[in-house]
Amino acid sequence: SQKIEQNSEALNIQEGKTATLTCNYTNYSPAYLQWYRQDPGRGPVFLLLIRENEKEKRKERLKVTFDTTLKQSLFHITASQPADSATYLCALDGNQFYFGTGTSLTVIP
Amino acid sequence: DTGVSQDPRHKITKRGQNVTFRCDPISEHNRLYWYRQTLGQGPEFLTYFQNEAQLEKSRLLSDRFSAERPKGSFSTLEIQRTEQGDSAMYLCASSLTRLAGGDEQFFGPGTRLTVL
Numbered sequence: 001s002q003k004i005e006q007n008s009e010a011l012n013i014q015e016g017k018t019a020t021l022t023c024n025y026t027n028y029s030p031a032y033l034q035w036y037r038q039d040p041g042r043g044p045v046f047l048l049l050i051r052e053n054e055k056e057k058r059k060e061r062l063k064v065t066f067d068t069t070l071k072q073s074l075f076h077i078t079a080s081q082p083a084d085s086a087t088y089l090c091a092l093d094g095n096q097f098y099f100g101t102g103t104s105l106t107v108i109p
Numbered sequence: 110d111t112g113v114s115q116d117p118r119h120k121i122t123k124r125g126q127n128v129t130f131r132c133d134p135i136s137e138h139n140r141l142y143w144y145r146q147t148l149g150q151g152p153e154f155l156t157y158f159q160n161e162a163q164l165e166k167s168r169l170l171s172d173r174f175s176a177e178r179p180k181g182s183f184s185t186l187e188i189q190r191t192e193q194g195d196s197a198m199y200l201c202a203s204s205l206t207r208l209a210g211g212d213e214q215f216f217g218p219g220t221r222l223t224v225l
Contacts, residue, residue: 004151032211043113043200043216044152051211089151093210096165097142099151 003027004100006090012106013080021075021103023090030092033066033073038087038102047088048075080107111135113217115201121223122191129187130220134203140212141184143176144200146219152200158184159206191224198222 005024013019023033032051036044050057050066050073057064063076077084087102114133122128134141140159144152155174156166160181173191178184188195198219204212 034211034213036214041219043202043219044214045216046213049211049213051209091151096154096167097157097214098154099144101149101151 004090004092004098006088006100007103008101010104010106012108015080015082015107015109017080019077019080019084019105019107021088021090021105023073023075023100025071025092025098028092028094029068029071030094032093033064034091034093035062035064035073035075036089036091036099038089044089044099077105080105082107082109113201113203113215115199115217115220117220118218119221119223121225123225124191124193126191127187127189128191128222129185130199130201130222131183131185132201132203132217133183134201135205135215136182138203138205138215139181140204140206141178142202142204142214143184143186144202146198146200147196155186188222191222193224196222196224 003026034049035047038044048064050064061078065074085106087104089099089102091099116131142157143155146152156176158178173189176186198221200219202214202216204214
């Protein structure tokens with residue numbers, strides 16, 4: 001079955017720094033990978049999608065990379081702000097839809 | 110509000126009782142998904158519909174769980190003979206199928222189930 005691993009530890013960074021979150025997967029070669037943000041007690045919110053033929057995707061302060069050889073995606077938030085504090089989930093599509101366990105990010109003012 | 114809505118938001122029930130949750134997707138979306146999420150975990154896929162057809166169901170899903178989307182609009186998720194292990198947040202999401210794939214999913218606020 002599909003296995004998705006994200007940074008197991010919570011990530012704490014100083015405001016203004018770049019946060020980098022990791023998503024590794026096994027047993028599958030997805031055509032695309034998605035990143036979502038989830039705040040406590042709420043449903044996930046879509047952020048970015050990257051396809052297998054794309055190496056990098058950007059949206060404002062967000063950047064996602066996708067290395068299908070390493071089976072890894074990196075998610076970067078540049079110039080981080082306290083409002084970026086949340087849990088970030090990566091997800092990929094097989095015959096089902098698989099989410100990672102998420103990485104909790106705290107941006108310290 | 111034209112987002113995904115779920116009802117109820119909270120449900121407390123006793124072990125052995127049946128519960129039913131409702132999800133109203135974004136009106137033009139043809140796909141509807143159900144997930145279960147426990148504390149510290151990501152959403153776990155349960156099932157999804159394309160219009161009224163249930164296309165996929167998790168092999169981990171007990172026979173006590175059943176979902177319907179009778180007219181391709183709203184959906185219901187029923188859990189029969191609830192167990193304490195069913196306590197979780199149940200999330201619904203909808204999407205509009207894209208030819209290129211990679212549908213962006215829009216999530217509802219979830220129904221939090223507590224089984225006593």
